[in-house]
Amino acid sequence: MNFKKITRYIVLGVLFFLPVTFLLFLYPATHHYEPLDVVNETVMDLDGFSSDSGETIVLKNHITVLGFVGNAPLDNLISTSNLKELVYDKFKGFKRFQVVIVAPIGTEDAVKELKREIASYEDLRFWHFVFAEPNKIQRLFFSLASKTDLNDDLSSNHVFIIDKDLSQRGRLDDRTDKEIEKDKPVYGLYAYDGIEVAEIKNKMSDDLRILFTEYRQRRKGEFDSEARRASDLNAVN
16 A cells, blocks of 8 residues: 555545544533522512612623622722622623622712722623612522621622522532542532632633523523423422
């Protein structure tokens, strides 16, 4: 067999096996995709809240990252900056995505200063500050599933993912592979600590990507949302 024939067979072999290999890599990604868990279905919307822009801001029909900065918004500059740089800047181009930060009425001037601190000439069209009386803020927070309480000043380092149906998203089982191997007790992740860069950068960013993938599948008619939601809530209960 001469050199030309050998070369031809090698080229044909590569052309045949390359697409097959590519499909094999795609197969696990397609068939082992797990949507982001529903951990709570009782999230309140923002009825009676005002906004810094004067617009009516709602959670319904949006994918929302929800946070609380309390009576001293500037004290939460670190967590707010982490959220801006590690989440908002990545996802602000996605359809129906928004960040909503809650503060009490009377903190508008402090919120303006906080906004100037995080803006850095960036587009904040999809970042909203909303204001309400303390009792409404508490009711909103209590409608969320959380392992921590709202601080006395109505702030929290934790931020939440809310889907278009006013359901809270997170992880029913947040154990590491090693913890699963050792059969450690199951624990969930319902909120993300804004102070912990690794948690925001890795876990929250990953979870938002998964949620956007779910909605993309919904648009294509490839996702059974009712079956998935029932399964998630049964696991919570």
